[in-house]
Amino acid sequence: MQRALIIGWDGATFDLIRPWVEQGKLPAIGKLMKSGTHGLLRSTMPYWTFPAWTSFMTGTNPGKHGIFDFTQRRPGKYELEFVNGGQRRAPTFWKILSQANRQVISVSVPCTFPPERVNGVMISGFDAPGIGGRAAHANAASMYPSSLKEELDEAVGGHPLGGYMAIELKKGHPQRVVDLVVQTIERKAATVKHLMANKPWDCCMILFGESDGAGHQFWKYCDPNSPLYTEQPSGLRDSILEVYQALDRQLAEIVELAPPDTTVLLMSDHGFGGVSDSVLYPNCWLREQGLLRFHGRTAHWKSRVLDSVKLRAVAMLPLRLKRALIRYGRKGLGNLESQVRYGMIDWKGTEAYFEENPYYPMLWVNLRGRQPGGIVEPGRHYEEVRDRLIDELESWRHPESGEPIVTKAYRREEVYSGPCVENAPDVIPDWALHEGYSYAFKLSSKSPDLAWIERVDPKRSENIQYFMNKSGTHRPDGIFVAHGSPILEDHVVQGARITDVAPTLLHLLGVPIPEHMDGRVLGEIFADGGAGSGPVKKAAIETSLEPDCDDADTNGAYTAEEEQVIAERLQSLGYID
Numbered sequence: 001m002q003r004a005l006i007i008g009w010d011g012a013t014f015d016l017i018r019p020w021v022e023q024g025k026l027p028a029i030g031k032l033m034k035s036g037t038h039g040l041l042r043s044t045m046p047y048w049t050f051p052a053w054t055s056f057m058t059g060t061n062p063g064k065h066g067i068f069d070f071t072q073r074r075p076g077k078y079e080l081e082f083v084n085g086g087q088r089r090a091p092t093f094w095k096i097l098s099q100a101n102r103q104v105i106s107v108s109v110p111c112t113f114p115p116e117r118v119n120g121v122m123i124s125g126f127d128a129p130g131i132g133g134r135a136a137h138a139n140a141a142s143m144y145p146s147s148l149k150e151e152l153d154e155a156v157g158g159h160p161l162g163g164y165m166a167i168e169l170k171k172g173h174p175q176r177v178v179d180l181v182v183q184t185i186e187r188k189a190a191t192v193k194h195l196m197a198n199k200p201w202d203c204c205m206i207l208f209g210e211s212d213g214a215g216h217q218f219w220k221y222c223d224p225n226s227p228l229y230t231e232q233p234s235g236l237r238d239s240i241l242e243v244y245q246a247l248d249r250q251l252a253e254i255v256e257l258a259p260p261d262t263t264v265l266l267m268s269d270h271g272f273g274g275v276s277d278s279v280l281y282p283n284c285w286l287r288e289q290g291l292l293r294f295h296g297r298t299a300h301w302k303s304r305v306l307d308s309v310k311l312r313a314v315a316m317l318p319l320r321l322k323r324a325l326i327r328y329g330r331k332g333l334g335n336l337e338s339q340v341r342y343g344m345i346d347w348k349g350t351e352a353y354f355e356e357n358p359y360y361p362m363l364w365v366n367l368r369g370r371q372p373g374g375i376v377e378p379g380r381h382y383e384e385v386r387d388r389l390i391d392e393l394e395s396w397r398h399p400e401s402g403e404p405i406v407t408k409a410y411r412r413e414e415v416y417s418g419p420c421v422e423n424a425p426d427v428i429p430d431w432a433l434h435e436g437y438s439y440a441f442k443l444s445s446k447s448p449d450l451a452w453i454e455r456v457d458p459k460r461s462e463n464i465q466y467f468m469n470k471s472g473t474h475r476p477d478g479i480f481v482a483h484g485s486p487i488l489e490d491h492v493v494q495g496a497r498i499t500d501v502a503p504t505l506l507h508l509l510g511v512p513i514p515e516h517m518d519g520r521v522l523g524e525i526f527a528d529g530g531a532g533s534g535p536v537k538k539a540a541i542e543t544s545l546e547p548d549c550d551d552a553d554t555n556g557a558y559t560a561e562e563e564q565v566i567a568e569r570l571q572s573l574g575y576i577d
């Protein structure tokens, strides 16, 4: 019987990998590409880690699985809450394989907290709260079965959730950051090596988030063409390469441990590229279109002060964290984050607003009955506002170059399908690049004179701070590499999408593919007569929307303190500001 080993490199891109492979710097992936099939893997919209990996594990679009971002709107409020795997509304392939009596191992895949009761083991990804402060190890609640915690403590000294690169960078220890990242890669790999050797498995997966973190943090040190490029601190010029090389070494070692009947899939959830020194303040632009109104100066000021309090609140000392929590009535950072993002918007004069996250702002209509201060009537009025938004977005131009700022704007039902579409933002912009680099996004409360665009000086201290973990960002195309006896050698696959991986994997393992999956079997990657090349089997399966974790009472809901830990981790990665 076929087995599958899946290795995820979060945010890995062929733009970096290809030249390094050609220079012989990444021998393991180079070998898999040459003697297997590879190609671009199109991510979800937005091309962000949680929706993308969830589409990977369910074979469905976000309209079916319900995960659109790291945060989601609290029903009936303008507040945000953090998202984790507990909110997923479609079954994962681990569950489907388990029901088909296949044994699975899953390690560190984002958006898998709380862990599922699978036929095998599951260790959650970085949405798990973890223990041990900055070192952040996965705790027993992040593992299924929970007894795995003790076993891993003994065998490999515990399983790391990921380091806090930003903290060491701020302290001015750049090489130490790279060393920490490399160590984390080695320690995560130690976990999967232990599990591969000691547990039976048909499908084993390990995800490394370090390629993504390195891209966010180190791009400006490695790309001399970047408008944010800096030679200081020295010693980081090859930092992203060093991280990829550590991943490549572990790839070789992990593949080596797999039995010969194993098909290896190496993939990422999206690509990566550089960030521009052109900053957009999206809600300031909406204001100029007459679609949004701000309160007076006081609210502007209040929103700024809250932001600085929040930064201090996540600045790592437990005592400070607790004080901040008490001060904000134990509502946690989700609420604080919403105050910072929305505190200065005057809802009575606002028809639409951007959810101003620092990576991929999307648009909400301020709808009566859905938003507490909604002024747009459902039905015709709602459609008129969306039509107008799309027109305005698509004619939005850079003031100097005249180039589009948004390539195209979509109504949510044009991008998503399924029962969760109504949880999606109303309009999804496809943000254009500026001179080959992604726009940076800042909160409108920080805009000088409420201007919607600003070219910033990356050498100024507040910008050094801002771009610390945001000099690189996501691109829509990730990587896909497949290697094994059923897979074509030296072949390039075109048009693969992240939702195609789950059905392809089930097909490879001889398990019927649920009809609700949106992806297709990548039949063209299989060699004739290979084990995976038989007819595609489809099945109607029960799509359970019930929580499926050990702790069904809370279904992974975070406590206030856990919410702080998650906030700190997301902030370290640049996902909240």
Ligand SMILES: [Zn+2]
Pocket: 010, 011, 048, 049, 050, 212, 269, 270
């Ligand atoms: Zn990612």
